Amino acid sequence: MPRSTPEPSLTSHRVASSSGTLPARVVHPAGRSNLPPLVVLHGISRNADELVELFRPEAERSGRVVVVPHFSEKCWPTFQRPCRAARPDQALLALLSHLAVIDPAFAGPLDVFGHSGGAQLAHRFAMLFPHRIGRLHLAAAGWYCLPDTSMAYPYGLGADATPGALTWARRHSQALPAYLRLGVQVYVGTNDTGRDDSLRTGADVDRIQGRDRVARAETFVERFRAAARARDILPDISLTRLPGVTHDVAEAIRRADLASLVTAGGRTPFAAAS
Amino acid sequence: MTQDLLAPLAAAKWTFATRRVDRALIAGMDTDFAAARAGDLILAQIEAIGKHQCVQLTSGRPSNIFAGDMIVLACGARYAPDQFEGLAEIDPAGADLLAGGGCIGRMVARNERVKVATRLLPIGRLLDAAGRPVNLDRFALPASNRSDEIPVVVVLGTTMNSGKTTATAQLALGLRRAGYKVAALKGTGTGAFGDFNQYADTGAHWVADFTDAGMVTTYHEPLERVKAGLRCLLGHAAERGCDIAVMEIADGLFQRETGALVADPWFRRRLSGLVFACGDAVAAAGGVAILARHGLRPDVLTGILSCSPMAMAEADAATGVPVLRKSDLSDPAEANVFALRALVGERKAA
Numbered sequence: 001m002p003r004s005t006p007e008p009s010l011t012s013h014r015v016a017s018s019s020g021t022l023p024a025r026v027v028h029p030a031g032r033s034n035l036p037p038l039v040v041l042h043g044i045s046r047n048a049d050e051l052v053e054l055f056r057p058e059a060e061r062s063g064r065v066v067v068v069p070h071f072s073e074k075c076w077p078t079f080q081r082p083c084r085a086a087r088p089d090q091a092l093l094a095l096l097s098h099l100a101v102i103d104p105a106f107a108g109p110l111d112v113f114g115h116s117g118g119a120q121l122a123h124r125f126a127m128l129f130p131h132r133i134g135r136l137h138l139a140a141a142g143w144y145c146l147p148d149t150s151m152a153y154p155y156g157l158g159a160d161a162t163p164g165a166l167t168w169a170r171r172h173s174q175a176l177p178a179y180l181r182l183g184v185q186v187y188v189g190t191n192d193t194g195r196d197d198s199l200r201t202g203a204d205v206d207r208i209q210g211r212d213r214v215a216r217a218e219t220f221v222e223r224f225r226a227a228a229r230a231r232d233i234l235p236d237i238s239l240t241r242l243p244g245v246t247h248d249v250a251e252a253i254r255r256a257d258l259a260s261l262v263t264a265g266g267r268t269p270f271a272a273a274s
Numbered sequence: 275m276t277q278d279l280l281a282p283l284a285a286a287k288w289t290f291a292t293r294r295v296d297r298a299l300i301a302g303m304d305t306d307f308a309a310a311r312a313g314d315l316i317l318a319q320i321e322a323i324g325k326h327q328c329v330q331l332t333s334g335r336p337s338n339i340f341a342g343d344m345i346v347l348a349c350g351a352r353y354a355p356d357q358f359e360g361l362a363e364i365d366p367a368g369a370d371l372l373a374g375g376g377c378i379g380r381m382v383a384r385n386e387r388v389k390v391a392t393r394l395l396p397i398g399r400l401l402d403a404a405g406r407p408v409n410l411d412r413f414a415l416p417a418s419n420r421s422d423e424i425p426v427v428v429v430l431g432t433t434m435n436s437g438k439t440t441a442t443a444q445l446a447l448g449l450r451r452a453g454y455k456v457a458a459l460k461g462t463g464t465g466a467f468g469d470f471n472q473y474a475d476t477g478a479h480w481v482a483d484f485t486d487a488g489m490v491t492t493y494h495e496p497l498e499r500v501k502a503g504l505r506c507l508l509g510h511a512a513e514r515g516c517d518i519a520v521m522e523i524a525d526g527l528f529q530r531e532t533g534a535l536v537a538d539p540w541f542r543r544r545l546s547g548l549v550f551a552c553g554d555a556v557a558a559a560g561g562v563a564i565l566a567r568h569g570l571r572p573d574v575l576t577g578i579l580s581c582s583p584m585a586m587a588e589a590d591a592a593t594g595v596p597v598l599r600k601s602d603l604s605d606p607a608e609a610n611v612f613a614l615r616a617l618v619g620e621r622k623a624a
Contacts, residue, residue, distance in 0.1 A: 082607060093451055093606055100453075107453070128607045131614075132453050170596075174611040177618070 010052070017094035019087035020076065024069040024095055025052050033063025036110050036134045037103075038263060039092075040068045043116025043140075043249065044080075044198060054253045058263040065105065066263070069095060080120040081145075081154055082128065084164055089125050096132065113137035113262045115249040116198075120144070123184075124154075128171060130178035137262045139187040140213050140247055142199050144220040147176060147227040151208055180228040184237040187261070188217040189245025189252060196247075213247065279303050279398065286317060286344035287337050289376025290330040291465040291490045294413035302405065303398030305366065310349045310399055312362040313410040313490055316378050317346055318369065318394040325357065325389040326374045330467045336374070344397070347376035348410050350490035352464050353529060356434050358391060359383035362494065369394045375466030377490050414488025417502070418509020424457070425616035426508060426519040427547035430536070430572075432561055433526040437551040437577025437600075439469045442522040444600040445549065447476035448609025454518050455479040457511030461504050462492040462531050463524030480514045482507050492524070497534045501541070508544075518546075518613055527564050536568050545570070546616030549603075550595075551577030555588035562593045573612065574598045 009030075014023045025048070040055055042048050048070035059066040071079035071088060078086040100106035111134045114122030119141035126133045127145060145154055152160035153169040157176070193212040195201060201211075210216040221239045228235035242256035252258040283300065292315060303317065310316065320343040328336040329345055339345065352360040352372040360372040360379040370381040370391035381391045400408045427445065431438040439460075446458040458473035460483035473481045484492050487503035495503075504521070511519045523532050535541045550565070550572035552558045558575050565572060575597045579585045586597040602608045 090451065090606060093453060097451070097453065129452060129610055131610075131617075171607045171611055175614050178614060 013095070013098065015091070015095045015098045017087075017091045019090040019094075022069050022071065022076075022088075022091040022095050024067055025049075026099070027052060027056050027059040027066040027068070029060045029063050029065065031060075031063050032065070035062060035064045035263075036108060037065040037067060037099075037105055039096075039110055039112045039122075040066055041112065041114035041118030041122050042068070042070070043114075043118045045116075046071060046073060047249070050250060054250060055259050055263070058259040061260075062263040064111075064263055065103065067095070067099065080117040081124045083154070083168070088121055089128055092121075092125060093129070093132075109134040111135045111137065111262075113139070114141075115139040115252075116142060116247065124172075126182060127175055127179045130175050130182055133182055135183040135185065137185045137187070138217075138220075139249065139252065139258065140189065140192050141216070141220070142213060143205055143209055143216055145172065146209070146220065146223045147180060148223055150223070151204065155205055155209070176227070177231055177233065180224065180231060180233045180235065182236070184224065185261075186217050186221055186237065186239045187242055187252070187258060188214050188239070189242045189247065189256075190214065191244055191246045194247065198247075214241075282344045282397065283317060283346065283400075286346050287329055287339070288332050289345060289347045289374075290332055290334070290467045290470075291348045291350075291376030291410065291485055292346055293332040294410070294486065295408070296413065299402050299412075300400045300408055301403040302401040304401055304405075305396075305398055307364040307366045307396055307399060310362070310364045310407070311409070312348075312350050312495070313488065314349045314407045315346060315400040315409070316349055316364065316369075317344060317397040317400060318378055319344055319397055321368060321393040321395045324371075324392040326371045326392045328374055329371070330375045334467055334471060339392070345376075345394075346400070347371075347378045348465075348490035350377040350379055350464070351493040352377055352379065352491055353493040353525060354434055354464065355525070356385055357388050358385070360391075364396050366396055369396050373464045373466060373491070375464060377464055409488075410485065410490055411488035415482075415486050415506055415510050417506055418513060420512040421505040421508035423512040424508055424516055424519050425546035425613075426459075426521050426544060427549060427612050427616060428461075428545050429520065429522045429549045429551060430532070430561075430565075431526060431551035431577060432553060432557045434524070435578075436526070436553050436557075437580070438522050438524070439472055440600055441549050441551050441576045441603060442469075442520050443472045443476050444603035445609055445612065446473060446478045446520045447604040448606050449518060449520065449613055450477050450479070451604070452606035452610040452613060454613055455514075455516045457482070457507075457514070457516040457519040459507045459511065459519055459521040460484065461507065461521045461523050462500060462535070463522075464491040464493070465489075469522065479516050480511055482510065486510075492531050495531065497531070497538065500531050500535065501538070504541075504544075518616055527561060536565070536570070542568060542570060547612045548572045550575050551579075552589075553578040555579065555585050555592055558589035558595070558597075559592040562595060571595070573615070576600070576603060
């Protein structure tokens with residue numbers, strides 16, 4: 001008789017922090033590999049439940065624990081970046097500390113994946129806390145914090161007169177060498193070229209980062225490489241273009257195996273990587 | 275007869291400074307108080323209540339004290355500008371409770387704003403079965419050769435009550451929140467559970483002070499012994515798997531042991547980060563200037579100063595050193611700046 005593949009179990013958690021409460025669901029594969037846990041961050045559609053289902057088969061296949069936090073609109077109207085109004089980074093740290101009590105694997109570096117607004121949070125979290133990151137997977141971020149001073153924070157690490165900009169730029173800058181040593185995989189759909197309401201636009205961001213998510217991903221990868229090389233760091237970053245994919249994480253997973261690429265652990269063998 | 279002499283020990287209040295003592299080793303007492311040295315355990319009776327109306331118990335709670343109470347504490351000196359200066363000397367006719375954590379000695383100076391010291395009647399010096407005085411140093415953690423393995427952020431200040439303990443605790447909290455195993459240590463000062471408990475409340479992975487290195491206070495201890503204590507604490511923090519230590523050094527830069535440490539090349543080399551706590555902008559400028567003479571520059575200023583936005587702005591303008599509030603220090607994004615700087619191992623000279 002064929003043996004059925006055991007279904008990964010799911011647990012739910014709610015963790016309080018000084019910044020607010022963050023619920024999360026954790027997918028536990030029946031057979032654990034030695035790959036680090038993977039944190040999956042949703043975008044502004046806040047489709048945490050859908051991401052649980054989309055990553056569940058890959059969690060089982062790869063043997064990795066997958067954590068999917070849910071930043072609800074009610075509790076987290078802003079979650080894409082740490083700022084005065086919201087500290088999703090603190091909530092995420094508190095969640096990881098809580099999970100580390102249950103599972104020591106969470107005490108070490110973790111892989112983090114984010115899509116859209118989740119990718120924004122993912123790379124900013126990595127800039128602040130690079131020691132908590134194993135490999136970083138960024139899919140279709142609308143815009144980035146460039147690792148240089150070409151733009152003022154939060155678009156880059158320059159400082160302007162905005163309250164708090166200097167503080168945040170300083171905090172991010174201190175961790176920059178460690179951040180630039182991280183392995184980073186950037187993904188973007190080749191059809192993710194729309195300029196809809198969810199894409200931040202403006203003269204400076206359009207001019208410096210690009211007019212759409214494809215151009216902005218390319219800019220980010222270039223700037224990351226340049227910043228690393230300027231510090232004698234060999235950059236480990238690549239861009240994977242997902243053929244025919246728009247700004248839709250479910251489509252990216254179903255059509256271009258994005259979840260599989262992310263959970264595989266190492267560098268992607270995807271042909272379109274550059 | 276010996277049994278009768280020791281009977282009061284069972285009912286006595288054992289102070290926090292005696293927390294590491296193995297009471298089973300105590301087999302007798304003498305009254306050779308002239309021979310008492312710092313760290314020797316003393317049984318004393320409360321004679322008259324003064325400044326201290328409580329002692330701190332080994333259990334971590336305060337206990338009210340009343341005339342006639344028996345307490346066990348350690349002979350020691352004290353340096354506390356807001357309270358007393360005292361020496362590790364015991365007059366058989368009467369001694370002073372120099373610190374509620376359990377320090378008996380002779381008061382030689384008193385801040386005019388505080389009452390006279392609570393008076394103690396020395397009953398006996400505790401001895402082991404061989405007739406040797408039982409001293410706290412017998413119960414110290416063993417020396418460790420791993421002290422160089424852990425980076426340490428040191429917290430200095432202008433004086434007692436300038437905000438060092440709060441800064442130490444808040445930074446430990448921020449580092450713990452950032453995912454580090456943190457040791458929160460008090461390197462010098464007088465043994466008491468206030469600071470110890472404040473550190474422990476942050477969830478620091480390991481908390482210890484100089485009493486764990488065998489001293490009731492570090493005042494009037496030789497510099498080499500104080501440094502050995504710091505090495506001991508740092509080494510044990512490393513052995514316990516801590517990633518980073520935050521260490522408070524008591525009192526102000528002009529205090530005897532603190533000044534000696536700041537002037538010590540080993541101590542300066544050991545700093546991975548430096549926080550300076552002070553009360554106002556002028557104190558900040560003075561502290562930064564004094565530290566500069568030793569080739570040190572604080573990474574941040576904090577303390578009572580940081581309660582006032584105006585004082586913060588003045589200090590920033592006068593020194594160019596960022597001023598952080600306690601909520602900044604406990605912010606993992608800010609605390610991680612210290613950790614990353616410490617783990618990279620680079621420090622700017624003044």
